[in-house]
Amino acid sequence: MSVDPSFALVGALIGVPARANMMAALMDGRAQTASELAFVAGVTPQTASSHLAKLTEAGLLAVEKQGRHRYYRLAGPAVAEALEPLSHLAPNARVPERRRAQLRRVGELRSARFCYDHLAGRLGVALADSLLKRRLLRREAGDFRLGPKGRAFLEGLGVDVAAAERERRHFARCCLDWSERRPHLGGALGAALAESLLRAKWLRRDRASRKAALTTLGESELSRHFPGLLQALTVED
Amino acid sequence: MSVDPSFALVGALIGVPARANMMAALMDGRAQTASELAFVAGVTPQTASSHLAKLTEAGLLAVEKQGRHRYYRLAGPAVAEALEPLSHLAPNARVPERRRAQLRRVGELRSARFCYDHLAGRLGVALADSLLKRRLLRREAGDFRLGPKGRAFLEGLGVDVAAAERERRHFARCCLDWSERRPHLGGALGAALAESLLRAKWLRRDRASRKAALTTLGESELSRHFPGLLQALTVED
DNA sequence: CTCACGCCTCGCCTATGATCGAAATATGTC
DNA sequence: GACATATTTCGATCATAGGCGAGGCGTGAG
Structure with missing residues (x-):
């Protein structure tokens, strides 16, 4: 039965700006370090670490340890494929202004x-x-x-x-x-x-x-x- | 920030148990009244009304007024199609038990x-x-x-x-x-x-x-x- | 060896937003 | 007309979790 509200779990994960920015930065499949992701998310490394742990534990991201770096990437193509359609769903939703610069x-x-x-x-x-x-x-x-x-x-x-x-x-x-x-x-x-x-x-x-x-x-x-x-x-x- | 993180907007909307329950109840495309949805979500009508307004304004739901009832339904098949894959995305997501119980x-x-x-x-x-x-x-x-x-x-x-x-x-x-x-x-x-x-x-x-x-x-x-x-x-x- | 760096864990603070009670507004019923 | 029902708005409360500072551990460079 497709009435399983478990999509809420993923929704809660990607619904936070910091995590969304990280996921967006990883959408092309490349791996990035925790520091890089903290930068794109606009949060401190501590905060980023917390978010990355959650995303990884949930199975959205995969980690690879290399020396003192940790490379995070999408757990698979299915993640990007499932997330991308969401971007078209809420055309009327309000967005912060700094999006202008990102555009x-x-x-x-x-x-x-x-x-x-x-x-x-x-x-x-x-x-x-x-x-x-x-x-x-x-x-x-x-x-x-x-x-x-x-x-x-x-x-x-x-x-x-x-x-x-x-x-x-x-x-x-x-x-x-x-x-x-x-x-x-x-x-x-x-x-x-x-x-x-x-x-x-x-x-x-x-x-x-x-x-x-x-x-x-x-x-x-x-x-x-x-x-x-x-x-x-x-x-x- | 490379790719549009706008999926966060949808994520935030559906990431809340009450709203997720409502969306799940509507996933089959049929319309339901605000009261029924409040019942399904396990919240009071006031709270449900607030959630439904947000979902509607964002373009995820559509409303039809019939007498003193308001029938809410998914704004289109695309909504269900975009949400459905999310349910299979994080099967291992561990979430506070209280929260999962609300779903x-x-x-x-x-x-x-x-x-x-x-x-x-x-x-x-x-x-x-x-x-x-x-x-x-x-x-x-x-x-x-x-x-x-x-x-x-x-x-x-x-x-x-x-x-x-x-x-x-x-x-x-x-x-x-x-x-x-x-x-x-x-x-x-x-x-x-x-x-x-x-x-x-x-x-x-x-x-x-x-x-x-x-x-x-x-x-x-x-x-x-x-x-x-x-x-x-x-x-x- | 020491130091710098990357990253994580812990603990506290704070703010967002989910929630509900009360009340207002329509609408339908008797 | 009075009354019940469906829904929304307002206002206030309060818990969740996002954020950061401090500190610790492991790795790599000198």
Whole structure:
């Protein structure tokens, strides 16, 4: 029965600004030290430690001890996938003003970014749109599934579709994007596609900014394999 | 701060036991009145009103005014879809016991519960069904009335029908059940029947959970007086 | 070795917000 | 008309838990 109010446990955990900031900073899947997270959360290390302990004990975060550092990261992709939709749920909720300053940074991330391990942002949405338009990908019950020619197409790009199918996570998740408000390809297939694009050097991952940048090679190759993709990317806000 | 931590807003909203209980009760998409939700959440109507206002203003719930009732429902399917995954996210979350106890599974309430002072839930519906089938009770203009042999039958169970008739409230209200979507017996007669079953120790009232539990005595007695009742109760979900 | 650093635990303080009683406002019933 | 019911608003209370300072432990650098 889906009337279990246990979502309140997670809600209480992520409903506190300090913890929410930490989780948001970890949403791309990278690990960060307790000190870094204390900084982004705007609290002292003692307070951060307390929060991180709670999040870890609850199973939302995982810790790795390295020397005198402790690296915290999301416990898994499911955490990011479950949290991201929440950002769209309360459009009318009031927000503190300092969000103005943060918005600039959000804008930078919009064009192309990694959502944990797959492509999101405008590039992620445009890729999904292109695949959908050509029937290589189809919506099905909240997820995606490959169209008849989808498998061959993706394998032509170097994506190991079979390996993605074997993974335990969602195969082709329909992941709603927080910046574009439209779906992009997540799950095992989304991760495999992103990995392929990186491996082919069409895309470069910027560790510092968490953005993805198209290489010159990628620009030409992607526009060849995904007609109209670049046009979709350069549409103004 | 890299990614939008706005999921904290939703998290804070659903992270409170009272609000979580309300949301959980609404997860099936049906609308319920503020009073029913206060009942489910285990708080007073004043408190419930405050919570419902917050949830509505945030866009998680929608209201519909009908007479002196206000029917609250989820603002859309997206709300349930976004909340549902959270329940599976932190299965190991350990939380103060007092707090966890405040979270109640609505499913438990469905089988047999008290709607104020009369029986509702599956048991209430099954009892009404049984009475209707045997013509001891009949539908009439939105309410019930006793059939020719109904009075004697209920008095045989220890119900003071005459006293119930003298009360100012509705005598035999046809009360639509929110969980079963089918009518059960409310009003003065419904309250008198419930009281009789409690007095006879066939039923035990759990104040904490607002449930009604059949005693072993009640199981045998009720199945004797209401043939087929237990079968109706054990139908799976 | 000592010192600096990263992180955690302990204890106290404080503020947010959940809660309820009383009362007001509609609405429905007799 | 009086009365009951459903819901909200206001006001006050009070417990929870977020926050930080102090101190301790382990790690790494000199």
